[in-house]
Every structure is written in structure tokens, then in C-alpha cells.
Amino acid sequence: MIVAERKPLSEIKQYVEKYKKILIAGCGTCTTVCLAGGEKEVGVVAAALRIAFLKEDREVEIIEDCITRQCEPEFVEPIAEKVRDGGIEAVLSLGCGVGVNFLSERLDSVLVFPGVNTKFFGAAVEPGVWVEMCAGCGNCILDVTGGICPIARCSKSILNGPCGGSQDGKCEISPDVDCGWHLIVSRMQKMGTLERLSEFVPPRDWSTSRAGGPRRVIHEGMRSQNEGSEEVT
């Protein structure tokens, strides 16, 4: 799941304070689950802004909405239409960065602001605590590393760790951060597969990751006829 965190309200307020009519759009999927941008949080942000504007004697109309997912055209289009038709001057998206992008693409003349900081792909290790576990690098090597991702969980994303900074299972950057390579080695030891780490692995091709530019995934079966016949580069 994508994990995000609501931005400080002071920052949010700065984005939207020049507008008279704003929409706060929540997302019913990832940011709801990580308690950063669901329907309730939309309400809280809206209330906070109203209180802040009231204090400054400013009249601002704040509209609240929360859609199932801000990363699907079918869900996003109606809300975009609402913005266009409703004379809304600015949108604050509490979806992840994808939502902000996706909404922006659909709104030519209205600015969309991020209400959350999109952090990572992670898991809830305990109620209320999420930890990054995947970097979305596009070329998964978890088979080699005992199911633990060195790119996401090693602070340096090195592929031949641990480095000299690994101390008692913790990373040198902080005693709160596990050393990813320590985790990998311990797990592989336990599973009896440690020798796999001595296999020769050619240098990694990072073009599947951010280095290759914006990425896309195509599911041919699902793709509509027209698009399917296009040449994809």
C-alpha cells in the first residue's frame, strides 16, 4: 500500500488561502487506510481551515468529497466535472501524489494542491506504524535476497551489503532503523540459503526504475482495441 502523511495544516492553509471556493478531495483507498486522507480526515482538514479562516474574518467556501480512488478515470472524472462546473477555484487532494497528478491532468484552469506527503510503499507493522518495504524499482530481486528488499530497506540501497555501518542489526543512520542487509543475511541463514548470496549477479539494470524515465505497465488483455494496436515505445 502507498503510505502518506497529512501535511501540516499551516502549510495546507498557505496553499489555499487565496481562494474563495475550494474542494478538499479524499481518497477511499490507500490514504484512508493509512489514516491520512479518508473521509474523516477530509472533515478534519475542512474544519481546521474553516476555523482558521473564521479567525481571520475571511469567507471561504469549502466543499468536501471523498472518492473511492483518485487513480482511476472513472472515479476521478465526476469529481473533476464537479470542480469545473461548480466554480471551484482550487483543489486540495488528500490522495497520494498520483491523485494530485491525475486530477491536475483533468483540470486545465484549476490548481490541485497536495494535502499529504506521499511517503512510500509499506506495511503496517503495528497499529498506527507503517514501514517502507518496497521501492517499486521495476525489477524485483526478492528471490535472491530471502524476500527482504535491499533497495527499500537498506538505507543505501546497496546490493552487496551489509556495509560497515551495520551495528548490532541496526543501520548507522539511526538506532530505530533495522539494517536491511542484516535482516537479509539472518533470514537466509535461517532458511539455509545463504550460499545464494555468493552467486555471481551481473550489475543491475536500473532502467526499469526511475533511471529509465516515467514507466508504464500494459495489460494487453484489458487494453481497449484502439490503444492495443498502437506501437508502444
Added chain:
Amino acid sequence: MSQQNGESTVIAPCTVGCPVHTDNRQLVDYIIHGEYEKALRLLLDANPFSSVCGRICHHPCEQNCRRSKVEAPIGLRRLKRFVIEATKEHRLAYSKARQVPPGEMERVAIVGSGPSGMTAARDLVSMGYPVTVFERSENPGGLLGNVIPRYRLPYEAVKEDIDDILSLGVKLVTGMEIGRDITIENLFREGHSAVLLATGLSESRTLNVPGIDSEGVMLALPFLQTVLSPIPPVLGKRVAILGGGNVAIDVARSARRLGAEKVTIICLESPEEIPAWKWEVEEAHDEGISIMHSRGPRKVFTDNGHIKALELKRCTSVFDSDGRFNPQYDEMDTATLLADNAIIAIGQRGDLTSLNGSDVQTAPGGRLRCDPKTQATSRQGVFACGEVLTGAGSAVEAVRDGHRAARAIVHYLETGDLIEQPYDDPQALGELPDETVEKIVKRHPLVLDLVKPELRIKDFVEIERGFSEAEALNEAKRCLACTTGAFADEEKCAACLTCVRICPFGVATIEKTAVMPQEKCQACGLCATQCPAAAIALKRFGTTQMRDELRSAMESQNTELMAKPLIVSYCCLFEVTSRNWVSETTVNCLESGIVRVMIPCVARLGVLDILSPFEMGADGVVIIGCSSGDCLYPTAEQRLENTVREARGVLGEIGLEEEVIDYWRTEGSAEVSWSSFWEISRRKLKLMKDNEGERANDSSRAKTTV
């Protein structure tokens, strides 16, 4: 059993257990909210004999109560009595408001003014049918008015119910015995289109034992009737009562009050089998009455035609293998009991005088021939209800039967046909699972002492007192609010597991979306508060209810005119011990500047609820929860603390002072501590406001000097 759409298919077992299906849970909720008038209306609509039943009902509701598994059931009967006692004036007004002017409808005659007949009369008259009730005795009320001893049921209670029914326009003719003074056929000739027989079981059964006719031997019902008369019966020192039911206990306890020193109940049953209610047996025991079990009468010894002693034989078994009453005796095992009087209380049977001169047929055994499903007798237009139809039962069952009879008669008068009304009980919510029981905070019920036995045996004054308001409110909060728990909107639920993680009772699970099995849910509302998708509501507390209540509280006041600082105070309803206090303190809103929102458990407050008042112009929010450690719901206090912290954080982020939110815990009770909390918070907020004003002045001065 889940309730995904909030519509529950099962109902609270207390309601299922009640023969008239009183919505006890709603009743308790009204009490908690101080809405005693609504509670009264609910009660009376279900049961016109609510004053009586608040005193003497055998309360099957309590026997079914799911809280029994935690420690003890909710004292529902006494809560009902409390409602009745707290709303006497409103009851008169309510009766007036309900009066329906008699229309051009068919007339109905009802024979017998016991609970079944009078209930049917009320229902019919409320639908516009002119109704006359014929009663042979001078006092209306059937066994309630003429037999049940006053130490349990004061006549005022019976009178309240009867007067209420009569005030709706029911005509009552007392001292008129149908079948003797006038026949059923005459009633038809006089223009009645239907006749309802509600004649009860008014004759005591007797025993076929040598010597039973001797002087000093009496039958239970005539005995109890005379006890209520201006000249009560005179008894000897030693009184034996034959029978083990509730009537026998009433007879024994009355005998004790009439001065008998040694009162002995003789019954066929063993202690485990005795049919009298357990509490009746205990109370009789406390009054010095002894019970001889597994004995039956063999002979009455007499002296000059007056009873002297009873010869008793051992009863070896009471019921046969099919569970039928078929007592077996060991005639060789006998005992003698000296007695100056013996009173036979072995059951009642119907007196069918009313049928004299009519076409209504009887069945073998001298019973009325009547189909229990349609309540119709063999004579067209004649119906029957109450104990004459069902056999001995309880007052509330007679009331149920009266309602049924009214429906049967209305159907007959409207269509000319009979209607079958099977006795189907709705499905009850299942019992509390053991693992849930363990998690529920124990709260023992208040046990009210009866008048001390040595005092109460001196007269027929009522021995039980009702709840005070504080006691009633305290008892009401024990209700588990069965079937009103949480349910999730599948469309909105993101399966985020928040509810699963925070539920203090381990109720919620995720099956694609959140599911809260009703059997387990305690309706604390914590999941609904925390759900980030606003997908959870309580059946009785929607997702927006808190804000709706806030809005209506604010709108009901002219906030412009109110004293400043303007404070919204969210208060725990469970800590209030009198509703007058709540309304009194609400009245002075204008002066105090405090708008109150009363909620059942303030842990239901979410961050948004705490912020909303500021949007509406409040200067501060004062939350008052229960006393520390007193919350009904585990973890709720800590959740609320987190929520308050979060809300303060939000205010901090937009540059407001966090101290504008206060969280207090009740000390003692609302009445004892809340006013001082409000005052402290008010002063603090006032100071903050003054300082703020000064700062604003300073800065504007600074600007002008620059």
C-alpha cells in the same frame, strides 16, 4: 448474525420475552436521555396495565436479559415502575390527547374488567368503537383489583391503569353479571355487534379429601377477596396452606399478616419443582413461613366440626413420564400437622355463568369451547380472551390476549371473517459469547431492600419501593443496548482494520469489509469514531448524529446574545443523576455562555466533533467524561485522551491556542462537580480572550506609532 445494512433481523431478547413485546431497549434509552414521557408512551402503548406490571409482573423480560450472563439482568420491571411514577401528570395529558371521539362504528360488549378485557376495551375504543365493559363485582380490575394482596399491589396502581382506560371513553357497568342479570343474546339484541368474554378464572378448585368441608377450611380466592374487604377473615394461630403456586404464597403471606403465628405451606413438589417464583418463596421464608415439600393431604381431622389437624401423605412423584400432572403417593408415609385453619390453593377454574341462556358451547370438562388462534367461540360474534381461554397465567399475558382479541374483533367487524393469529415470537438476538462476557465491565445491579420482614408482616402496606431517579438512571446504564450496535457501509469500508484493532470487545472482523456480529457488539461506538472512512455507524447513533446534536443545541440558542466566552460542553449522559438538573442548567445558557451536548459516552467524540464548535463560533470546548475508571467501555478513556490530544494538535497547527479544549472527569456526579468545571474553564477562557484582546490593541497601537 451480522447487520450489514443496519437493519437487524433479530430483536433484543428482553423484548421477545415480554408477552406484549415492550421495546425495553428503547425504553431504557429514553430513560437514559431523561425522556421519561416518551418512555411512558412507549410503555402504555404496549401495555395499558403498566402501573400494575411495574409492581407485580413476573418480568420474563429480565429472565431473558442478556446481561444475566455478565452478573445480573437489568431491573426492567422497576425501571418501568420508575417511569410510571415519574410521569403521573403527563399520563393524564397523554390520555386526553389519545381520546378518539366515538364514531358510527359497531358497538362491542366486553364481559369482565380484568386486564384482558380492559386491554381489548382500550384498543377498540382507541379505534373508535363504542365499548361497554360489564363487570359483576363492584370493583373493576379482575383478580388485580379484587384478589391480589395489597402488600404487593396497592389498589392505587390498579386504579391508575383502569382510570386511564376509562378516560378514553370505555363505558364500565359494575355489579352486572352476564348470564344472570342479562344474557349474551340480550347484549346482541341491545345492539352490540360483538361480545368478548374475558371472565378469567374466578373459582378456586377444591380437594376431595375426607373432612374437607369442615369449618375453618377455606378456598384461596374467596379468602383473598375477604382479605381485601373491610372485614378481613379471622384466623387461628396455626394455618396450613395446601398448594405450591404463587397463589398459595399470597395466601400464606396474607395469613401471616392477619396474625397467624405458624403458617405452613404444604406442597406436592420438591424444593426444585415448586411452581411458585423463587423470589416469592424467599420472601415468604423471610416472613417466617415454612414449606413442607413432597406432602399431600390425606384427611382433615376435626373437632366439633372444626378443623384440628391435617393428615399428610408423602408424595413420591408429581409428574408422569410425559410431564403430565399425575401425583403418586406413599400412603404408608404419613404425618400430622396441627392446624386451626386450612386454605386450599391448588388452582383456579373458570366460572361460566356468563354463558347461561346463550348459544355459546362448552367443551368437555366444563370449559369454554374456543379456538385459541381465532379466539372465536361457537356463537358467531362471541370471542374470548384472557385466562378463561388460556388457563392460568400472568397479568401481562392477559394483556397480550386482550390486544389479540381486539384485533380479532376489528377484523370480524370489518370483514365478517375470523383471523388466525398464531403465537409466534420474533427471533431473539443470540446469547452473549463467553469471550465477550469476560470483556464487559461488571456493574452489579442495585438491590433494593424490601421493608424488613418483622415490620412488613404487621400490615398490608406495600413492601417494595420504587427506584429513585438516580437509582433508575444508574440501573439503566447497565443495559447492553442489544442489537443497536455498529455496522459498516460496505461501499465506504476500506478494510483498513482500524475497527478490528481498536474494538475493546474484539467484535469487528474483516470479511472483505468490516463485519460486527451483533451478538458481540456492545454499541460503545469507538470503532465508528475512529473509522477513517466514516463507514461505521451505530444503529441508534448515526455517523453525523453528534454534529446534528451540536447544531441543534447551538441553533436552539441565540449565540449572539449569549455570554462570552461561548463554550460548548460535551458531557457524558451516564453521569447525570437527575434530568431536572440538566434542564435547569440548560436554561441558564444565556447567562453562562455554556451550550451543553449530552452524549452517551464522550469517547464517541471524534477530532471533528471537537473542532466543529469552533467552526460555529465557540471560544472553547469543555469535555466532561465519567469519573476516572468508571467508564462502561474498556480503553474508551484512553481513546478519548488521544482524540483530545489530536484535536489540540490540529488547533496548534492553525495557530490557535490548544488550551481552548478542556477535558474533565466527573467527580461524584454531574450535579456535584460539573458546575465547577465549567466555571474554571470559563474563567480560563475569559482570561485568554482578554489577553488576546489586549495583544490585538497593542499591535494596532504599535502600528499607528510606526
